[in-house]
Amino acid sequence: MLLARDAIRFSWQALSANTTRTFLMLLAMSIGVGSVVILTALGEGARNYVTAEFSSLGTNLVIVIPGKSETSGDNPMGLIGITERDLTIDDALALKRHPKINRIAPLNIGVAEVAWQSRKREVSIMGTNHEFQKIRQWKMAQGKFLPKTDMSRGTSVCVLGADLRNEIFGAHSALGQWIRIGDRRFRVIGILDKEGQSMGMDVGDSVFIPVASAQSLFNVPALFRIFVEVKTREAIPKVISFIKSTIQERHQGAEDITVITQDAILATFDRILSALTYSIGGIAAISLFVAGILIMNVMLVTVSQRTSEIGLLKSLGASSKAVLNLILIEAILLSSLGALIGLILGQLGCWGIRSAFPDLPAYPPAWATLASILIALITGVLFSLLPAKKAAQLDPVVALSNR
Amino acid sequence: MIKLENIHRNFQVGDQAVHALDNINITINNGEYVSVMGPSGSGKSTLLNLLGLLDSPSSGNYFLNGNNVTELDENQQAVTRNQNIGFVFQVFHLIPRLTAAENIELPLVLAGISESIRKERVHNALDSMKLLDRAHHKPQELSGGQRQRVAIARATITEPSILLADEPTGNLDQKSGLNVIETLEQLNKKGITLIVVTHDAALGARSTRSIGMIDGRIESDIGASNVTGA
Numbered sequence: 001m002l003l004a005r006d007a008i009r010f011s012w013q014a015l016s017a018n019t020t021r022t023f024l025m026l027l028a029m030s031i032g033v034g035s036v037v038i039l040t041a042l043g044e045g046a047r048n049y050v051t052a053e054f055s056s057l058g059t060n061l062v063i064v065i066p067g068k069s070e071t072s073g074d075n076p077m078g079l080i081g082i083t084e085r086d087l088t089i090d091d092a093l094a095l096k097r098h099p100k101i102n103r104i105a106p107l108n109i110g111v112a113e114v115a116w117q118s119r120k121r122e123v124s125i126m127g128t129n130h131e132f133q134k135i136r137q138w139k140m141a142q143g144k145f146l147p148k149t150d151m152s153r154g155t156s157v158c159v160l161g162a163d164l165r166n167e168i169f170g171a172h173s174a175l176g177q178w179i180r181i182g183d184r185r186f187r188v189i190g191i192l193d194k195e196g197q198s199m200g201m202d203v204g205d206s207v208f209i210p211v212a213s214a215q216s217l218f219n220v221p222a223l224f225r226i227f228v229e230v231k232t233r234e235a236i237p238k239v240i241s242f243i244k245s246t247i248q249e250r251h252q253g254a255e256d257i258t259v260i261t262q263d264a265i266l267a268t269f270d271r272i273l274s275a276l277t278y279s280i281g282g283i284a285a286i287s288l289f290v291a292g293i294l295i296m297n298v299m300l301v302t303v304s305q306r307t308s309e310i311g312l313l314k315s316l317g318a319s320s321k322a323v324l325n326l327i328l329i330e331a332i333l334l335s336s337l338g339a340l341i342g343l344i345l346g347q348l349g350c351w352g353i354r355s356a357f358p359d360l361p362a363y364p365p366a367w368a369t370l371a372s373i374l375i376a377l378i379t380g381v382l383f384s385l386l387p388a389k390k391a392a393q394l395d396p397v398v399a400l401s402n403r
Numbered sequence: 404m405i406k407l408e409n410i411h412r413n414f415q416v417g418d419q420a421v422h423a424l425d426n427i428n429i430t431i432n433n434g435e436y437v438s439v440m441g442p443s444g445s446g447k448s449t450l451l452n453l454l455g456l457l458d459s460p461s462s463g464n465y466f467l468n469g470n471n472v473t474e475l476d477e478n479q480q481a482v483t484r485n486q487n488i489g490f491v492f493q494v495f496h497l498i499p500r501l502t503a504a505e506n507i508e509l510p511l512v513l514a515g516i517s518e519s520i521r522k523e524r525v526h527n528a529l530d531s532m533k534l535l536d537r538a539h540h541k542p543q544e545l546s547g548g549q550r551q552r553v554a555i556a557r558a559t560i561t562e563p564s565i566l567l568a569d570e571p572t573g574n575l576d577q578k579s580g581l582n583v584i585e586t587l588e589q590l591n592k593k594g595i596t597l598i599v600v601t602h603d604a605a606l607g608a609r610s611t612r613s614i615g616m617i618d619g620r621i622e623s624d625i626g627a628s629n630v631t632g633a
Contacts, residue, residue: 317485
């Protein structure tokens with residue numbers, strides 16, 4: 001029988017003798033594998049990006065939102081029957097009793113004009129407390145965050161986002177200056193470090209003031225959110241039920257809040273983005289399949305072009321099986337070489353994406369890399385079976401008379 | 404020794420059955436030099452293919468060195484072909500991407516013989532065909548005569564007992580044709596059974612036994628079989 005090493009060399013010579021054909025097949029295969037690698041890396045990168053964004057929210061975070069997101073459906077009065085109560089600072093204070101709660105930060109959001117000398121800007125104003133910075137794990141560029149005071153007491157101090165500071169003060173020193181927000185004056189006590197966009201809030205373009213000051217500034221007693229940081233991950237379910245029962249009690253028995261955990265949001269996003277990665281991986285795998293069909297076609301052409309060679313091999317004592325193996329080895333060589341080039345292309349592509357978008361961790365997942373190589377090899381072999389069979393069944397007499 | 408018994412070979416062309424070989428009975432002893440002659444369509448190429456196990460008879464038996472090779476399966480026939488039969492074709496049938504040495508080596512590669520043995524035998528074959536300086540040339544860099552000598556070297560590299568040549572000089576000028584024929588005859592003198600299919604009467608006349616075919620039947624068998632005593 002034909003030795004494996006000789007068979008591979010023979011097939012290799014056949015491949016390298018026809019460079020155009022080999023190049024085209026390698027191109028098809030490598031584009032298939034490369035696109036699987038790049039597309040899954042993009043999907044995985046997006047997933048990791050979102051995950052990282054969520055963990056930047058802070059650890060063991062529970063967010064209390066006013067209003068019930070699920071309708072109970074058993075209320076014949078419908079929407080009219082429920083008087084939704086606002087979340088108040090007192091609600092937030094009531095939550096402080098629980099021993100497993102580490103920090104609590106209320107949040108109030110409004111838009112107001114910020115002015116210093118002749119410069120004015122319309123920006124988001126966030127009313128909160130000193131804990132907010134720690135919950136969100138923000139760093140200060142200058143000065144301090146809001147001071148630790150009674151939540152219901154408003155003071156005239158503010159903290160600026162980095163972008164806003166640059167736009168309003170430019171080269172001037174901002175710390176200690178008095179700025180006007182709406183119709184009130186606030187003293188700048190701190191500048192946040194560059195944080196960028198975080199969960200839909202443009203931190204760089206915001207002003208932070210004590211929550212009570214925000215309430216009087218916008219004349220709104222209701223809170224937009226209450227951020228609760230739980231001491232341990234395990235305590236989260238207990239804290240959630242504590243929050244629900246406490247607020248329900250305070251709201252005359254109405255369950256009119258929604259409590260979301262970072263984990264729950266994260267899990268949802270994770271599921272969605274994983275599904276996305278799988279589906280784009282699947283789409284890319286189709287291109288591998290197409291590459292397989294191309295290989296089949298080219299191999300079929302090859303077999304008919306090399307009819308006399310195959311007839312000759314038979315006359316020299318090659319069995320049908322040996323001919324079949326030679327064609328299959330050619331296909332395996334092609335597809336594995338194509339897969340290898342595709343992997344290199346894919347990794348280069350991922351590297352390019354990471355260089356262009358440093359925030360996006362575009363690394364292909366191991367399963368995708370492995371699957372693309374496997375699919376490449378399997379399609380390569382599968383689609384070469386037909387041409388190889390055709391070659392093996394060639395009648396040597398007919399094959400040889402094909403001049 | 405080759406022995407054909409009641410060999411028939413029918414082809415179906417459209418709805419018409421063609422008897423390419425019609426009840427062939429011959430015996431060819433080891434070391435004979437046989438030419439098979441006849442007009443186109445007389446069945447001489449079919450006979451050669453059948454002798455070379457490239458084709459199977461529709462009925463009848465083919466004994467090669469006492470074994471009934473018609474009963475062998477495809478794989479065993481391939482092995483038999485590799486070990487016992489060498490082919491030389493009119494159009495050489497060299498693989499263009501392989502060098503002369505690699506073309507000659509091919510039957511040994513297909514037989515799974517180790518590289519060191521192969522190299523030695525190919526070297527000897529190149530030497531005896533006076534092709535040593537052409538070992539690493541591709542077929543298109545060789546003259547017709549050289550190509551056919553490469554093909555002969557390839558056909559004989561497994562030291563077969565039978566050498567089948569189908570119009571071996573058909574694509575060559577007279578001088579290189581003569582050279583090729585002399586090469587084949589030298590091999591015959593060393594003991595190989597040489598069977599040449601040809602149109603060329605002059606070429607046929609050189610053989611010791613001449614079989615004439617018409618319409619799938621042996622019309623004449625002039626020569627050596629009675630001398631060698633089949």
